Amino acid sequence: MSASDDDIPARLLAWYDRHARTLPWRSPPGAAAPEPYRVWLSEVMLQQTTTAAVAPYYAKFLARWPTVEALAAADDGDVMAAWAGLGYYSRARNLLAAARMVVERGGFPDTEEGLRQLPGVGAYIAAAVAAIAFGRRAVVVDANVERVVSRLFAIAEPLPASRKAIYERTGAITPASRAGDFAQAMMDLGATVCTPREPRCLLCPLSADCAARAEGEPGRYPVKAAKRAKPxxxxxxxxxxxxxxxxxxxxxxxxxxxxxxxxxxxxxxxxxxxxxxxxxxxxxxxxxxxxxxxxxxxxxxxxxxxxxxxxxxxxxxxxxxxxxxxxxxxxxxxxxxxxx
DNA sequence: AAGGCGTGGGC
DNA sequence: TGCCCAAGCCT
Structure with a gap:
């Protein structure tokens, strides 16, 4: 690296202040956080799903069930039917169960540990909601972050074995403040600049820090284990x-x-x-x-x-x-x- | 802990 | 066309 790790979050956040994507479930950089319900709903929908596919479903759910209380009171069949076409239907089953737990306990948990207790909320969503909705410092690692961090530090170990190292490296560059913006900045960077194929390193605010770029073939990372044939x-x-x-x-x-x-x-x-x-x-x-x-x-x-x-x-x-x-x-x- | 679990878009 | 990929979670 040509600069210290300490500069990475500052450079990334400065980039995010100018280049953040505008998305229906997101507040602009520095603005007040969206309601936890909206952050959680969007995160559940966004698992393994593109922002373009999620947008109309997010709008439909928010219009029909504007609050977690409204969702908790919904008919199961109505929720499943509203989810139809989005895939991974356990998400809808867990969404409803979690909404009812949240109402039962009087509101969303505001810590990662508390959020993890909700069905359908794993390490990623708990960290994302804690950081984005509650402003807590949390280490948020999704597939975008895995790719960005794998390249930044030229992690040669293949996924998924490298997850632990990636989490630690991400933790080392996650700032104490604006952790939510930092997480969304990493994801935006992965989605628009540090893309799976042909990363646009000339547009990247971290190119000077990037070990994979220094090696000359950033698209080589992340290394992935071979996948099995589909019957x-x-x-x-x-x-x-x-x-x-x-x-x-x-x-x-x-x-x-x-x-x-x-x-x-x-x-x-x-x-x-x-x-x-x-x-x-x-x-x-x-x-x-x-x-x-x-x-x-x-x-x-x-x-x-x-x-x-x-x-x-x-x-x-x-x-x-x-x-x-x-x-x-x-x-x-x-x-x-x-x-x- | 590796495999089950949807769908649509890009190249 | 076929393959890869997209803000993962659960068991």
């Missing part, structure tokens, strides 16, 4: 129609798409072979392909107007299908069934 599973979904209505069920439990409204299926999510359509006269409506995090799915869509409804469900009017809150997989299957 393909096959399954079937059932479109059972009567009088302009379709039979929808609610998926149980906390597994794949748990808690979400869905088409009946053959159990593909619990098995890898996919087999078996119940007796009856089924028309083949084709196959929907959908990629999940750890496997690809080829879902055959079977259509019947005479088959007996499967399981515990309800007849849903076709002209209101958009309001059913189907996850994207089943929205695709519905489109396939309708297009036959």
């Amino acid at each position: 393909t599973r096959r399954g079937a979904a059932l479109w059972i129609e009567r009088e302009r209505a379709v039979w929808l069920v609610r998926r149980e439990g906390t597994g794949m798409l748990g808690g979400m409204r869905a088409l009946p299926d053959d159990g593909w999510s619990a098995r890898s072979d996919g087999s078996g359509v119940p007796d009856g006269e089924w028309e083949d409506a084709g196959v929907v392909r959908h990629g999940f995090t750890h496997f690809d799915l080829e879902l055959a869509v079977h259509v019947s107007r005479t088959a007996t409804p499967v399981g515990d469900g309800e007849w849903w009017p076709l002209d209101k299908l958009e309001e059913a809150g189907l996850p994207t997989l089943f929205a695709k299957a519905a489109a396939r069934a309708g297009a036959r």
Whole structure:
């Protein structure tokens, strides 16, 4: 490094004062912090999800449930349906459970340790909310920070083994004041300058400090462990129609798409072979392909107007299908069934 | 502690 | 097209 670590937060915050992104859940640099509810809601939505994808959902949730009290009083099915399409549905289940805990205890915890007790709040979100909403010094490490810090210090150890070292290095450059702005500055830097491919080092306020840049190939970091191949599973979904209505069920439990409204299926999510359509006269409506995090799915869509409804469900009017809150997989299957 | 857990966009 | 990636958490 050409300068001491002490200068890093100062340079980064000066950069942030001029280049902070404007985002719906964020206050401008130096302004009063947003309400904890808004920070928490945005952080939950932003897990593994782009800001562009989150923005409309954040607006919708805030308009419909403006406070944590309103959210705590919401109907479970309404919240799940409002989350439909955003993915990682355990987030919605935990969101509601956490809102009810917060109301029960009379407000948000204002420490990392307290926040960690809420379901769906892990190390990252607890630190982010403590820093951004409550102004506490907290070491905030997300994937952006992992990338920036890996490059800044040329950490050669691959992720995820390097997480501990990254946390310590991040802690060493996190300032006592403006920790929330510092965290958001690191994330903005990672999102707009220190990008995964072809980082724009000429625009970076930390380029003089960056060991990876000094080495000449900053895009080499962070080093990542090899990932495993994604298998393909096959399954079937059932479109059972009567009088302009379709039979929808609610998926149980906390597994794949748990808690979400869905088409009946053959159990593909619990098995890898996919087999078996119940007796009856089924028309083949084709196959929907959908990629999940750890496997690809080829879902055959079977259509019947005479088959007996499967399981515990309800007849849903076709002209209101958009309001059913189907996850994207089943929205695709519905489109396939309708297009036959 | 490594794998389950969604989806859409960029290249 | 196929792969990588995006403000991770839970078990």
